[in-house]
Amino acid sequence: MTYSKGDATDSPTDNHMGVLRANNITQSGLSFSDLVYVPSGLVSELQRVRQNDIVIATSSGSISVVGKAARATSDFNVGFGAFCGLIRPSQEIEARFLGHFFGSSAYRTYVSSVARGVNINNLKREHFENIEIPLPPLPEQVRIADKLDALLARVEAGRERLERVPKLLKRFRQSVLSAAVSGELTREWRGGRDAEWRTARVGDTFVSFSGGTPSRNQSDYWGGDVGWLSSGDIKSTKIADSSESITQLGLQNSSAKIAKAGSIIVVVRSGILAHTLPVAVVERDLAINQDIKCFDSNNKNINLWLLIAWKANESKILGQNRDGTTVQSVKYDTLKNWVLSIPPQDEFNEAIRRIESLSAIADRIEAKYAAALSSFDRLTPALLAKAFRGELVPQDPNDEPASVLLERIRAAREAEGGKRGRGRPAKAAAGGSGDGAEVKRRGRPPGANAQAGAEGTEPKRRGRPPKVREAVSEPDAQPAAVAETAEASAAPRGRGRPPGPGIPQASSFEDALRKLEEQKLARAQGARQVGLFDDAE
Template identity: 30%
Template sequence: MKDRLGNHIQQVRGVSYKPSDLSENLSDGYTVLLRANNISEGRINFDSVQFVRNNKISQEQILKTNDILVCSSSGSISLVGKSALYKKSGEHTFGAFCKVVRATGKLHPQFIAFYMCSQAYRKHIEHIANGANINNLRNEHLDEIQLDIPTDDQQKVIISKLEKIQSIITHRRTQLSKLDELIKCRFMEQFGGPGIQSRYPTVTLGSISNMISGGTPSSKHPEYFGGNIPFVSTPCLGPNFIDASAAQNWLTELGVQMSSTHIVPANSLMVGNRVGVGKSSINTCEMCTNQDILSFVDINTDKFDLLFVKKVIEQYGPIFESQKRGATIKGVPSDLVKASQIPQVPIDVQRAFVGFVRQTDKFKFAYLLLSAYHRGTKCENHFVFFIPFVREKGFIFSPAAF
């Protein structure tokens, strides 16, 4: 049986406040304020929070266990709609660019939360939430979603299975992060890093490449979309290599011509400088990017291995993060990225290090296979679409369902 999601939820808008209503520390009369940056990969992190005066908060704006925190407004469409289940019982509230979805009907909040991490949900949001300057997720956008409504017992089975999968994925992510740390430590040991005296002379990234910026065609022109040119944004970045399967959308030649995006040639280095600051990937085919990505092209691969350069840029992540500026969307200027220092390491030494990276990737590949799962798992004749699928090196892993 299908039903409107709106018949099963209440939506609560976030707290509006002025800078003078905030404090840098938690003290009497203030409450921890969560914002969109605290939502990541379907989970809430409490690493970077603010504190807002209690007199700005209504009772319904205090988060309750099993509320779903949602980013409702952003200059980047890739952020609008991202969500996570709130599992704490402590007192937290949430900012004006967020909203809370609170289960009130027959649907379990965990069931709704899993749906809101799905590709089906993601495509729906990207289709409807476009605005002129800022993208907004209005109440009706969620209320009018039509869902198959499983029975209570069916929901419990689905939730149980997916929570087990989520636990496996969390464990695998921890293992993968340790492998990434191994690569970073090996790099620092051999070549130094930002703020550390390099064992080799350095050149800037800007001096060994040409830079191409990106842009987004207007969603008011459907003729700009549906072509054969892959279009990516920063959520696609991170893997060492990406291909057309990473695309979030596809542009026509007219869409490229009538916007500020550009076609980035294959074997270029893409670096996020706004949303997803510091994330990077090497594209293995021609594609276009949005305005949050800088692409560095024409790097002489006889002197600089692209994967080696990517690993250098990864070392700059904390520096980029500390230098983010902006009122609504924080980013770093292109000049800062171009100023990244690339060690002039002999190419055979670079390739030896890259060989180590590729060997480590084989271990990551094995871990990913173990934690991969279907984008859609059919449980008791109900299709449930959950948690973004895993990508690595442009591949999509989706072995048989559990």
């Protein structure tokens, strides 16, 4: 649906309805946060999201966004925007099975192959009509959907537990640093005696300064051999490189200053201060900008202890000493007035040794976390791929063959005549097949293009689930593709091709190979297409 900017509001009001956009389509389902709301009269009944509808992002500047899809788990009183489309599955298909297909790698690969544009990536109606979907018998669809629902729920639960690890590691690291600067980390080493440390005010012990930015209008100030740090470069506690560099001329003609190797730098103005205090030791001479303060005591050990103290007290500094709203800043006076407790040299050495030892443990856990997260990222695509190869659940030879399901959909279309969208001529209905009795199969579901033989029987075969092309319809007045299931009494028309030959029985392995080659040739000459989706009116 389309609407003007003046029609939209960001909060629900009387006689207004929410509108889904691409950002509301997530891997875990539809999200109803950050909706826009438009007058309900702008959203037709057809465009309201019903249970089992699949909402798809059909247009985006990002190829990773276009094609995103999510199934509605219940009726929702919302519509969908102009850059989204909707597929409404036939009642003859297990909607959960279909919904899982739209999360598979095969679907994403297809989208990438057809949706690329010059500036905007688009999915059109014909792209959905030409998608091939492996289709098992309906009972097997249900078994696959049940299995995927259970397995993917376990994957998601495992991922949620795994994603707690970074926060736990951060707390662990900070606890180690806190124990170090309080003396608890080395209490055993001291024999349980109280710490005999000296204290020093940072402003009295350290020289501190901020930097600046050379004029961007002077090209000869930039791209030189002097590394130049901005707040975005401070991503770890050791800094040796910068994303930009300046020339000696730029350094001399600006307020940028050099932080010497071994000195401490801290970000004092940045949005990142909402949750993190970036502090680092500089490993080589680097210039800094105005959002960074440098502190140097001319003693690398004391400098390092200051870094440890500030990281240990990160929450305290951020919680009590911030100014600003969007762009946060730490008060310079707070940092200069910080009182630093400094241990004797031998205890300092022991504290650093223990910090490094415990940090190494955290690093190993972090590496295992990264590997586990990568495995989780591969697990869902692997499960979906296995499901749509017909390998996830056992197959039941007593299941009604998929070809019978397809014929029932075709027959319903022909019997009812289908419902057509506004302004579109009706498409020819797909042709029928023989009406003899079918032979029950064993193995994987029959191919969608495999027809019963001349005697009207379907021979046994083994193989992967059939690939079935979707047929969706779109109201002419709407910019997004919409596929509508009519009520149980009304099924849509679909396009079809003449049925291909069935798979005859083989008397030997060599005979089977020959007959399969004949079948491939027959398919290449023209295989039927059967629509799974009813047309929208």
